[in-house]
Structure formats: structure tokens, C-alpha cells
Amino acid sequence: MSSYQAPITDMTFNLFDVWQLDQYWQTNGQLQDLIEADTAKAILEEAAKICEQQIAPYSADADQRGAQLTDGKVSLPTHYYTAYQSLVEGGWTSLSGDPQYGGMGMPKALSMMVDEMLCSSDIAFSLYPGLTAGACVALLQHADDTTKQTYLPKLYSGEWSGTMCLTESHAGSDLGIMRTTAKPNADGSYALNGSKIFITAGEHELTSNIIHLVLAKLPDAPAGSRGISLFLVPKYLLDANGGAGVRNGVSVGSIEHKMGINGSATCVLNFDDAKGFLIGEPHRGLSCMFTMMNYERLSMGSQGLGAAERAYQNALAYAKDRLQGRITESDANKAEPIIGHPDVQRMLLNIKAMNEAGRTFATWVAALLDKSKYDNCVVSGQRANLLTPIAKAFMTDQGFDACVSAQQVFGGHGYVKEWGMEQLVRDVRIAQIYEGTNGIQAADFMLRKVAADKGTVLFSLLDDIADELIEKPHVSAAPLTKAVTDLRAITTQLLQKENVVLAGAACDFLALVSYILYGYMWYKNLMALDTSKHSSSFIDAKTHTANWFFSRILPRATGINATLNNDSVMLYNLAHENY
Amino acid sequence: MSSYQAPITDMTFNLFDVWQLDQYWQTNGQLQDLIEADTAKAILEEAAKICEQQIAPYSADADQRGAQLTDGKVSLPTHYYTAYQSLVEGGWTSLSGDPQYGGMGMPKALSMMVDEMLCSSDIAFSLYPGLTAGACVALLQHADDTTKQTYLPKLYSGEWSGTMCLTESHAGSDLGIMRTTAKPNADGSYALNGSKIFITAGEHELTSNIIHLVLAKLPDAPAGSRGISLFLVPKYLLDANGGAGVRNGVSVGSIEHKMGINGSATCVLNFDDAKGFLIGEPHRGLSCMFTMMNYERLSMGSQGLGAAERAYQNALAYAKDRLQGRITESDANKAEPIIGHPDVQRMLLNIKAMNEAGRTFATWVAALLDKSKYDNCVVSGQRANLLTPIAKAFMTDQGFDACVSAQQVFGGHGYVKEWGMEQLVRDVRIAQIYEGTNGIQAADFMLRKVAADKGTVLFSLLDDIADELIEKPHVSAAPLTKAVTDLRAITTQLLQKENVVLAGAACDFLALVSYILYGYMWYKNLMALDTSKHSSSFIDAKTHTANWFFSRILPRATGINATLNNDSVMLYNLAHENY
Structure with missing residues (x-):
């Protein structure tokens, strides 16, 4: 059984010392009355209690039992039922909700950290409140006020939950070819028919109603992705009092048997003349859904980081406890803790360096989203947009690698179920796949976020980083300056190449930018250290881990750079039949 | 369900065109009457039939049912029972056995390929004949002739099977601290007491007897690993006719519940005054066991390659079949096969390039072992020794990465059980862990195989490669020459560093050497292409994949080189309590 303790010290270090968000909150008219440093810390501590005591200890049990489908239920x-009830009673499901509809209105930088804790505790469980929060974001932005008044308070309170229904069996990420239809009813509602697959939290009894957000095509829909509309389809139609009334025409066909996240019900949902309500404009459903998906994509990063944090904690404890081999002792019968082995230190430091940079990165992106939302700051919005695919793809790729490495620290014990390490690997693997595979994220990053504006937003960010490194240099971060310069050069070079090369280079390019931004995160960590505020052991660990990052991890960028340098159209012309 | 077809064309290309082993076999006195090209090809074709028809189609079923322990059985x-019977009836269990005791005496280069097929079909199943083959190697080398006469024929025939019993719960890879004891009996045998864990194929009813090779300490044993002896402990003691007689004092305590290879019974074995027979000299058991472990380590590489080959075949088929997105078509309702996406090509080519280099590498190492065994060729033996940890660690690391990438090609379908991709990931993961973790392999490589002789064997190999590249250059392989030069430089530099740095650098160094040797493998592939023998599509695929390797994979070496360049003692001095 793997244990878990929320990393509150590092979280508050990121919030208050690295990014000084308590100071930002005080300058913002909407946030200044809602949140300040002590409240934020108290919120993290309370969230930690639920996660550490009510969710994390039972994640292995949840994996073993899984979600079960019997007679359509x-x-x-x-x-899960008691833990979810605790979330509801503590108001946790409304944490990031709009206060106008009963939400707590907490900034994303804070709610992201609660997301991380939930994901460390049990990714499968985290999806139930997570999908609801995503659905709320889409409704808040695109629904009319009556719809918001009707649904948001009960979704925020956790009485009801939400889903997103996009995928069809023949149409995974290619939504343009979907077949689910929506025909207008006489009363202004729509009759939906079709079948959706991979619907997370699609059916369960955790909540008294489930509000599905469904993509479908109207009869007059143009072809492709411009012909998709968004509908709200409740599991139970509302009665006269706005409560759950008669059952709607949506039912679960089956649930998937998966590699992991077994506690999450991944459903095939069938819509048979299900009554739905149009959200937003006709044929504009995809952009409405992307609002939700972008929110989810950030939370995906938390899944990677959350699993990796728990994996690290357990690998560290095991490495200190497990006696194998002699490093300093000469007594042939006396073994020492394996943390003494340089190769074990290598694995631990790789994980630690990537996790802590990841947490700083997630806080950064969340703060950019907050500044975009609360201050209408255009630059922050552009940068959040640029960095979202990195938060999804790189953080989940690193999260998976971290869990695999942490499992490796356990040797054979990492492979048997009882230690819980193999579950972390199985669970976190999904985060690289769903909500747009990491390959799709990379294409989005390379083509839409970088190539489309000829690198303007990226170059502006790199300029600011380069300036900051000149104005406030840090000796340990010296290699970063050259890495930023090299990144500019290879980006300029890539932007002159054909689209097919950009698409083929996308994953490597995303990784390259990410490593360099993680270097910037370590620079920010170093700059935030303060002997008057932080313990010497905290400062020692941060300094050492930063050095590790710059010496042993950042050089990976050199290899990726060399790879991208060689990319050409010729590499993508092997006839498919010759593979 | 994932399918499988043995890659016989690439296998024979490696045997006969790349390494020209049919010519070597004809020059060797022991092999020339046993094997030639046509026989070898027929053997591969027959093995393919069993693997493709009797094992591979049922691997998902084996995963689901798993090995079950009930009442000590x-x-x-x-x-498994019928497939194993087919192996026995076809003589497959004796493939690599010594003809003097009933084996077929096939060279390793050929039997390795059958190993690969078995591993593609079902790693868990492959372990039953695999462990037996390993036990036979240890007995052949270290047992006295009577013991060999008694046990080898029945092990080769598959009537009996073998195990290796090393690990104890407190002593994983640190065998020196083991507690199992062996006390001399009056009749010259020994009474063994203790408990071993993680014993693959430790108990089952596939065979009528199981011959355990057990490490234990004699009463007068010196401390540490120099005090370990090797014992043969049959599950059933032999009766007067040499058949299985009364039950010995060895029993299964429990079996592990694991991430994968569920069809393999991973046992806790308890020895209660179990009767054992000393193999080899007292206190020299570890070196006897290493004979077996080295054999197993090569087979580990086949596990990585085998799983990766099957993963590739299925990802390729899926990529050709699955319609998603538009690459060339402008019709918004018409999707194209995902193999048209450059990022999917990237994943497929990465896997293909590493798999085919891996197969050439495995054949090379096996051929070196053959030349060492049959010709007493010292250089071949030294090189096989040098390359064995690479075959174990790099081939399994790459095998795991390949299965993860192939799973990614499937998107969400890769995560659900029915497609079989997630099982390949779970199954192959063990190969990085058991038989000495890949970290231990790297330490062995860096410290014992390279640093101990000041790089002599490695440098001699690199000299030969460099000479070959000068004498017979190939334009596509041009980047390899510089990579070899850079490798010499960083190796020389590393060898001047402290042991702690070498130990911490070991995994990266092993990977660096491996990438460059895989580059040499692609060079050898290119040089073996012959328009008079090979189809144009085969030549096109090989040429293209080689270019991919040199352009998009070999540059990774640059990054690793840069990382190693930065290594220093300072990086390993973080106090354990500050992690």
C-alpha cells in the first residue's frame, strides 16, 4: 500500500514565494475579499486531510473493486460514496465555481493544488468532481442565464455531476465525422440519437442527477467540425421544482475494462430520443466544448504531477528503508539503505527535479489564467494558451516516466500489486491519452500555438526570460541562457520548414520547449529562496535539485535540438505498404 | 486481441545477410553437421507455427485467468498445458541443449530467434521453457557427469522443468546477506532450510518434476557473497529408476499478484529440510549461478524485443485501418488512415528502427557467444561479456518504450483491455526489473565491463568499428563516425572520475554506448542490402528506417553525452534526510 502526504510546504512556496500570488490577489478587485495567504494555506491543509485520510488509503481497494455495471446501474x-459526501459537505466541489451561482470563486492557482492532491490520492476518484468542474466552466461561459441558474448551483454543490460526451466509436479525436444527431422538438428542445464511447463518469449513483454535455449534429449542419452543436442532456429531466424528475432517454450500454483508473466508470452511452437543450449558438459546439477541454487539459497535468508526487514519496521512503548492498560499510553481512547508491539517487533526483519544476509550472499557468480571467490581461491569456498543451502533454509524459522510475526503485516489489507502485503506473498512463492524446497536444502547440503566429507569443516569452536572466542572473542557472538562445535558433529554423515536417517534429519540439521552461522554473525556485523564511534543509534540497536539473536534465535539450535539426520531408515519405 | 506473425524475413536477413552465420556454421566442426541455412529457416518456420497458432492467440486469456494457487497446487x-505439450513433442525444449545429453545443439543465434517468437506470443508462457534452458546451462557447466546424465536428458526433453532460487525477502540483488542454510547429511546430500521469493515457475503441474537450483550457505560459509553454494533440489526426489519419486521438503507458500505476466507462477518457496545436492565447489555457487543468469539476461533482451515486435505489428495494422482526420483529402466528412499523420509515422518509425536494430544486435551477441563457445574465440567472449548487460538493459528499456508508444498509436483503444496493447506494456515491464534490474546491469557494464579494464575491450571494439566505417563507408551512416569518436572521448573522460560518479552515470553511459552500437547495427543492415536478393520494398523500408535512425534517433547520443559531461561528485552529496 502506497502512502501519501500532501506537499503543502512546496505548494505554499510556489504560491507565495515563487509567484507571490498572495500579493497579486490583494491587488485584484474580485479576489481581494475572497482569498489571502492564510486562508489559502488553511484550504490546502483541509483538502490534505480529506485526501490523506479518506481517499488515498483506499485507492488500492478502488483499483481492485473497480466500477461495476449491473442491470444498467x-x-x-x-x-467513493463517503469520500464524495465529504467533498460535498466541505464545499470542495464548488471551490473554483462562480460566486454568482454558489461557487467559492477561488483562483485557479489554488484550486489546481487541490486537484493535484486529489490526483495523488486517486486519479479515478478525482474524475467525478473533475468532470463536473469542467462542465460548469463550459456552461458558465456559453449557457444562457436561465440555464446557469437552473444547473450551476446544483453542480457546484455536488448534488449533481457532469460529463462531456464527444467521442464516437469511429470518431475519436476527429469530431467532424461524428454521427449523433439532434432534431428539433416542438417545445424548443432537441431529440438526440446516437452512441458515445469513453464517457468518463457517464453513469453512477454518486449524485442524484448527471448533466451530460453532448456534441451532436443538427439536421442542417454543414459538413465537418463546423457543423457540431453542444447540448445539455440531463440523466433525469427536471421536474417542476427543478429537481431530478423522469428518466431521460440516455442509458449506459457497457463500461470499459481498462489498464487502470478502474474506479472510474468509462461508459458507452446510448442516446435514444434523449431530450437535450442547445447550449450556445448552433454549429458552434466545438468551440464551446473546447472551453471545457482546455480546463480539463490543465487538470490532466495535475494528474501527471499528482501520481508522480505520490510515486516519489513512496520510492523515497522505500529507498531509505530497504537495505541492499554496501556503499560505505565493509562488513560483508551488513547492508545499507539503497538511497546510498548513486543510481538510486539518480532516479530520485530525476523525479524530484521534474515534479517540483512541474508544480512551479502548473502554478505559473494557473496564475496566467487567473490574470487573464480577472484582469483581462491579454499577454497572460496568450501565454496560458501557449502553455496549456505543455501542461497537458509534458506534465503527463513526465508523470508517467516518474511513476515508472519510482516503480523501478522498488525492484521486484515494484511489480507486485501490494506495494501500490504498479497501480500508479497503470493509472497515470491514461493521462497521456485522453482529452486529446499528447501527440494531438503537440500538433496543437507546434501548428496552432507557435507556427500560426510565426512564433510571436513564444518569442515574446523567451525575450522576457532572457531579459530576466540578464537582469537578475543566478550562477546555477547559467546554462539556461544558452539553452534559450539555442531554442530561438531552432524554432526560427523549423518555422521555415514544411507543415509535414512541423507535424512530425511537434512532439520533440514540445519536449524541447518544456525542458527549457522547466529550467526557467528551477531558476524561479532558486531566486525565491530566502534564508530568513526557509529552513536550511529546504534551501539545501532546492539548491541541490536545481543543480541536478541544470547538470543532468537540461542537457537533454541538446539531443532534441540535434534531432530537430535533422528533420526533413524526406523522412516522412516511406510508402505505407513498405512499413 | 492483438495478433502476431513471426518476422521470419528479418530474422533470416540477420542470420544470413547481415552476419552471414550460415557461412560461419559451415566452418565450424561442431556445427557444420547440425545446421545450415535451409534447416535454420525450416526451424524458424515451424517455431512460428506453434507460436502464432497455439500461444499468441490465447495470451489475453492467459492474462485474465493467470496462475492460481489452491491447496498448495x-x-x-x-x-498452457497443450501448448507446452506441443513444445515437448516438437523437441523445442531441447533446441539449444548439448547433443551429448539429448539436446539438439543449435547455435544461440538461432535459438534466440525462437526465444523472441515465444516472447512475442506470451512472455509469461515463455518463462517455463526459458527457466529450464537456463538451469540446463548451469548444470552443463558446473555439475558432475552423473548429475548431468541423471537430469539433463529429462530437462531437455521437457519432461521436467527448472528454476533458479536466489532472492530472499530481505535480500533482493544483495545475495551476500541471504539466510537459507544447507547442512550436510550423512549420505553426502544436504538439508536445506529457508524461504525464497519471486521464484518464476516455482510450482506448477506442467511437468512431472521441477528441478530447483538453489543458493544457500553451508555451516562454515564465509560472510558475504563468497560464502554461497549452489544446490540442486528436486520437487520430487528421484526413485530407483531415475523417475520422480517421493515429495521433497519444498513447497509453495504463496504466489504474487503482479502488474502483468499473470500466467507465470511467481512463487514464495519454502525449504524445510529439503534434500539438496551440491553443484560445483562449496562457496562458489554465485559464479555457477551467474552462468545461468548470463544466459537468462540475453533472453531478457528477447522479451523486450519480442513484446515490441508484436506491439509494432499491431500498431501498424491499426494505423493503416483507423480513419481519423484529413491529411490529403479536402472532403470534411472523409477521414484518412492515421498512418498518414507524420506524428503517427514518427512513433511507428521509432519503434521499427529500434526493433530492427535490436534484432541485429541480439543476433550479434548470440553469434559472439557461439564463436566463444564453439571456437574458444577469446575476443568474441570478451565482447559478448561486454554486450550482455546492454542486451538485457537497453533492449528491455527500448522494448518497454516501444510498447508504450505502440499503445499510444491506438489512442483510447490502447488503454482498454480488449485490444491487447496494455497487456504488452504490463507484461514487458518486468523485463526491466528481474534478472538484475537495469540499474544493476548498468553498474555491471560501467564498473566491471568498462572501468575495470580501463575500457580496453570497449575501445578495441570501437577501433574495429571505426576501421570498418573507413574501409567500407556508407553515406547514410556518416554521422556514426563522429558519434564513435565522441564516445571514445567521453569514455576516456569518465574513466578519470570517481567511482561514485561512474555509478551515477552508469545508466546514461549504457544508453549512450547502446545508441551508438544500434547505429552500427543500422550500418550493418545497410551494408547487407542486395538488389539481387532482396525485394525493392524491403530495401526501401530498410534504407528509409536507417535514415530515420541516423537523423532522428542517433542525435539523442548528443544529449546523453552532454549530460555525462556534467557529472560530478557534488551531484551525489545531498544528505538523505534532505530529499
Whole structure:
């Protein structure tokens, strides 16, 4: 059984010392009355209690029992019901909700950290409140006020939950070819028919109603992705009092048997003349859904980081406890803790360096989103947009690698179920795949976020970083300056190449930018250290880990750079039949 | 369900065109009457039939049912019994056995390929004949002739099977601290007491007897690993006719529940005054066991390659079949096969390039072992020794990465069980862990195989490669020359550093050497292409994949080189309590 303790010290270090968000909150008219440093810390501490005590200890049990479908009803691991009730009673499901509809209105930089804790505790469980929060974001932005008044308070309170229904069996990420239809009813509603697959939290009894957000095509829809509309389809149609009334025409066909996140009910949902309500403009459903998906994509990063944090904690404890081999002792019968082995230190430091940079990165992106939302700051919005695919793809790729490395620290014990390490690997693997595979994220990053504006937003960010490194240099971060310069050069070079090369280079390019931004995160960590505020052991660990990053991880950028340098159209012309 | 077809064309290309082993076999006195090209090809074709028809189609079923322990007996997936019987009847269990004791005496280069097929079909199943083959190697080399006469024929025939019993719960890879004892009996045998864990194929009913090779300490044993002796402990003691007689004092305590290879019974074995027979000299058991472990380590590489080959085949088929997105078509409702996407090509080519280089590498190492064994060729032996940890660690690391990438090609379908991709990931993961973790392999490589002789064997190999590249250059392989030069430089530099740095650098160094040797493998592939023998599509695929390797994979070496360049003692001095 793997244990978990929320990394509150590092979280508050990021919030208050690295990014000084308490100071930002005080300058903002909407946030200054809602949140300040002590409240934020108290919120993290309370969230930690639920996660550490009510969710994390039972994640292995949830994996073993899984979600079960019987007679059209999905049952979940028993403790999910009590843990979810605790979230509801503590108001946790409304954390990031709009205060106008009963939400707590907390900034993303804070709610992201609660997301991380939930994901460390049990990714499968985290999806139930997570999907609801995403659905709320889409409704808040695109629904009319009556719809918001009707649905948001009960979604925020956790009484109801939400889903997003995009995928069809023949149409994964290619939504333009979907077949689900929506025909107008006489009363202004729509009749939906079709079948959706991979619907997370699609059916369960955690909540008294489930509000599905469904993509479908109107009869007059133009072809392709410009012909998709968004509909709200409740599991139970509302009665006269706005409560859950008669059952709607949506039912679960089956649930998937998966590699991991077994506690999450991944459903095939069938819509048979299901009554739905149009959200936003006709044929504009995809852009409405992307609002939700972008929110989810950030939360995906938390899944990677959350699993990796728990994996690290357990690998570290095991490395200190497990006696194998002699490093300093000469007594042939006396073994020492494996943390003494340089190769074990290598694995631990790789994980630690990437996790802590990842947490700083996630806080950064969340703060950019907050500044975009609360201050209408254009630059922050552009940068959040640029960095979102990195938060999704790089953080989940690194999260997976971290879990695999942490499992490796356990040797054979990492492969048996009882230690919980193999579950972390199985669970976190999904985060690289769903909500747009990491390959799709990379294409989005390379083509839409960088190539489309000829690198303007990226170059502006790199300029600011380069300036900051000149104005306030840090000796340990010296290699970063050259890495930023090299990145500018290879980006300029890539932007002159053909689209097919950009698409083929996308994953490597995303990784290259990410490593350099993680270097910037370590620079920010170093600059935030303060002997008057932080313990010497904290400062020692941060300094050492930063050095590790700059010496042993950042040089990977050199290899990726060399790879991208060689890219050409010729590499993508092997006839498909010759593979 | 994932399918599988043995890659016989690439196998024979490696045997006969790349390494021209048919010519070597004809020059060797022991091999020339046993094997030639046509026989070798027929053997591969027959092995393919069993693997493709009797093992591979049922691997998902084996995963689901798993090995089950009931009342001290282990039951296996039903088809394991019939498939194993087919192996026995076809003489496959004796493939690499010594003809003096009933083996077929096939060279390793050929039997390795059958290993690969078995591993593609079902790694868990492959372990039953695999462990037996390993036990036979240890007995052949270290047992006295009577013991060999008694046990080898029945092990080769597959009537009996073998195990290796090393690990104890407190002593994983640190065998020196083991507690299992062996006390001399009056009749010259020994009474063994203790408990071993992680014993693959430790108990089952596939065979009528199981011959355990057990490490234990004699009463007068010196401390540490120099005090370990090797014992043969049959599950059933032999009766007067040499058949399985009364039950010995060895029993299964429990079996592990694991991430994968569920069809393999991973046992806790308890020895209670179990009767054992000393193999080899007292206190020299570890070196006897290493004979077996080195054999197993090569087979580990086949596990990585085998799983990766099957993963590639299925990802390729899916990529050609799955319609998503538009690459060339402008019709918004018409999707094209995802193999048209450059990022999908990237994943497929990465896997293909590493798999085919891996197969050439495995054949090379096996051929070196053959030349060492049959010709007493010292250089071949030294090189096989040098390359064995690479075959174990790099081939399994790459095998895991390949399975993860192939799973990624499937998107969400890769995560659900029915497609079989997630099982390949779970199954192959163990190969990085057991038989000495890949970290231990890297330490062995860096410290014992390179640093201990000041790089002599490695440098001699690099000299030969460099000479060959000058004498017979190939334009596509041009980047390899510089990579070899850079490798010499960083190796020379590393060898001047402290042991702690070498130990910390070991994994990266092993990867660096491996990438460059894989580059040499692609050079050898290119040089073996012959328009008079090979189809134009085969030549096109090989040429293209080689270019991919040199352009998009070999540059990774630059990054690793830069990382190693930065290594220093300072990076390993973070106090353990500050992690």
C-alpha cells in the first residue's frame, strides 16, 4: 500500500514565494475579499486531510473493486460514496465555481493544488468532481442565464455531476465525422440519437442527477467540425421544482475494462430520443466544448504531477528503508539503505527535479489564467494558451516516466500489486491519452500555438526570460541562457520548414520547449529562496535539485535540438505498404 | 486481441545477410553437421507455427485467468498445458541443449530467434521453457557427469522443468546477506532450510518434476557473497529408476499478484529440510549461478524485443485501418488512415528502427557467444561479456518504450483491455526489473565491463568499428563516425572520475554506448542490402528506417553525452534526510 502526504510546504512556496500570488490577489478587485495567504494555506491543509485520510488509503481497494455495471446501474467502490459526501459537505466541489451561482470563486492557482492532491490520492476518484468542474466552466461561459441558474448551483454543490460526451466509436479525436444527431422538438428542445464511447463518469449513483454535455449534429449542419452543436442532456429531466424528475432517454450500454483508473466508470452511452437543450449558438459546439477541454487539459497535468508526487514519496521512503548492498560499510553481512547508491539517487533526483519544476509550472499557468480571467490581461491569456498543451502533454509524459522510475526503485516489489507502485503506473498512463492524446497536444502547440503566429507569443516569452536572466542572473542557472538562445535558433529554423515536417517534429519540439521552461522554473525556485523564511534543509534540497536539473536534465535539450535539426520531408515519405 | 506473425524475413536477413552465420556454421566442426541455412529457416518456420497458432492467440486469456494457487497446487491457464505439450513433442525444449545429453545443439543465434517468437506470443508462457534452458546451462557447466546424465536428458526433453532460487525477502540483488542454510547429511546430500521469493515457475503441474537450483550457505560459509553454494533440489526426489519419486521438503507458500505476466507462477518457496545436492565447489555457487543468469539476461533482451515486435505489428495494422482526420483529402466528412499523420509515422518509425536494430544486435551477441563457445574465440567472449548487460538493459528499456508508444498509436483503444496493447506494456515491464534490474546491469557494464579494464575491450571494439566505417563507408551512416569518436572521448573522460560518479552515470553511459552500437547495427543492415536478393520494398523500408535512425534517433547520443559531461561528485552529496 502506497502512502501519501500532501506537499503543502512546496505548494505554499510556489504560491507565495515563487509567484507571490498572495500579493497579486490583494491587488485584484474580485479576489481581494475572497482569498489571502492564510486562508489559502488553511484550504490546502483541509483538502490534505480529506485526501490523506479518506481517499488515498483506499485507492488500492478502488483499483481492485473497480466500477461495476449491473442491470444498467453502475456501482462504485464503497468508500467513493463517503469520500464524495465529504467533498460535498466541505464545499470542495464548488471551490473554483462562480460566486454568482454558489461557487467559492477561488483562483485557479489554488484550486489546481487541490486537484493535484486529489490526483495523488486517486486519479479515478478525482474524475467525478473533475468532470463536473469542467462542465460548469463550459456552461458558465456559453449557457444562457436561465440555464446557469437552473444547473450551476446544483453542480457546484455536488448534488449533481457532469460529463462531456464527444467521442464516437469511429470518431475519436476527429469530431467532424461524428454521427449523433439532434432534431428539433416542438417545445424548443432537441431529440438526440446516437452512441458515445469513453464517457468518463457517464453513469453512477454518486449524485442524484448527471448533466451530460453532448456534441451532436443538427439536421442542417454543414459538413465537418463546423457543423457540431453542444447540448445539455440531463440523466433525469427536471421536474417542476427543478429537481431530478423522469428518466431521460440516455442509458449506459457497457463500461470499459481498462489498464487502470478502474474506479472510474468509462461508459458507452446510448442516446435514444434523449431530450437535450442547445447550449450556445448552433454549429458552434466545438468551440464551446473546447472551453471545457482546455480546463480539463490543465487538470490532466495535475494528474501527471499528482501520481508522480505520490510515486516519489513512496520510492523515497522505500529507498531509505530497504537495505541492499554496501556503499560505505565493509562488513560483508551488513547492508545499507539503497538511497546510498548513486543510481538510486539518480532516479530520485530525476523525479524530484521534474515534479517540483512541474508544480512551479502548473502554478505559473494557473496564475496566467487567473490574470487573464480577472484582469483581462491579454499577454497572460496568450501565454496560458501557449502553455496549456505543455501542461497537458509534458506534465503527463513526465508523470508517467516518474511513476515508472519510482516503480523501478522498488525492484521486484515494484511489480507486485501490494506495494501500490504498479497501480500508479497503470493509472497515470491514461493521462497521456485522453482529452486529446499528447501527440494531438503537440500538433496543437507546434501548428496552432507557435507556427500560426510565426512564433510571436513564444518569442515574446523567451525575450522576457532572457531579459530576466540578464537582469537578475543566478550562477546555477547559467546554462539556461544558452539553452534559450539555442531554442530561438531552432524554432526560427523549423518555422521555415514544411507543415509535414512541423507535424512530425511537434512532439520533440514540445519536449524541447518544456525542458527549457522547466529550467526557467528551477531558476524561479532558486531566486525565491530566502534564508530568513526557509529552513536550511529546504534551501539545501532546492539548491541541490536545481543543480541536478541544470547538470543532468537540461542537457537533454541538446539531443532534441540535434534531432530537430535533422528533420526533413524526406523522412516522412516511406510508402505505407513498405512499413 | 492483438495478433502476431513471426518476422521470419528479418530474422533470416540477420542470420544470413547481415552476419552471414550460415557461412560461419559451415566452418565450424561442431556445427557444420547440425545446421545450415535451409534447416535454420525450416526451424524458424515451424517455431512460428506453434507460436502464432497455439500461444499468441490465447495470451489475453492467459492474462485474465493467470496462475492460481489452491491447496498448495498451482494451476495455469488451460492452453498452457497443450501448448507446452506441443513444445515437448516438437523437441523445442531441447533446441539449444548439448547433443551429448539429448539436446539438439543449435547455435544461440538461432535459438534466440525462437526465444523472441515465444516472447512475442506470451512472455509469461515463455518463462517455463526459458527457466529450464537456463538451469540446463548451469548444470552443463558446473555439475558432475552423473548429475548431468541423471537430469539433463529429462530437462531437455521437457519432461521436467527448472528454476533458479536466489532472492530472499530481505535480500533482493544483495545475495551476500541471504539466510537459507544447507547442512550436510550423512549420505553426502544436504538439508536445506529457508524461504525464497519471486521464484518464476516455482510450482506448477506442467511437468512431472521441477528441478530447483538453489543458493544457500553451508555451516562454515564465509560472510558475504563468497560464502554461497549452489544446490540442486528436486520437487520430487528421484526413485530407483531415475523417475520422480517421493515429495521433497519444498513447497509453495504463496504466489504474487503482479502488474502483468499473470500466467507465470511467481512463487514464495519454502525449504524445510529439503534434500539438496551440491553443484560445483562449496562457496562458489554465485559464479555457477551467474552462468545461468548470463544466459537468462540475453533472453531478457528477447522479451523486450519480442513484446515490441508484436506491439509494432499491431500498431501498424491499426494505423493503416483507423480513419481519423484529413491529411490529403479536402472532403470534411472523409477521414484518412492515421498512418498518414507524420506524428503517427514518427512513433511507428521509432519503434521499427529500434526493433530492427535490436534484432541485429541480439543476433550479434548470440553469434559472439557461439564463436566463444564453439571456437574458444577469446575476443568474441570478451565482447559478448561486454554486450550482455546492454542486451538485457537497453533492449528491455527500448522494448518497454516501444510498447508504450505502440499503445499510444491506438489512442483510447490502447488503454482498454480488449485490444491487447496494455497487456504488452504490463507484461514487458518486468523485463526491466528481474534478472538484475537495469540499474544493476548498468553498474555491471560501467564498473566491471568498462572501468575495470580501463575500457580496453570497449575501445578495441570501437577501433574495429571505426576501421570498418573507413574501409567500407556508407553515406547514410556518416554521422556514426563522429558519434564513435565522441564516445571514445567521453569514455576516456569518465574513466578519470570517481567511482561514485561512474555509478551515477552508469545508466546514461549504457544508453549512450547502446545508441551508438544500434547505429552500427543500422550500418550493418545497410551494408547487407542486395538488389539481387532482396525485394525493392524491403530495401526501401530498410534504407528509409536507417535514415530515420541516423537523423532522428542517433542525435539523442548528443544529449546523453552532454549530460555525462556534467557529472560530478557534488551531484551525489545531498544528505538523505534532505530529499
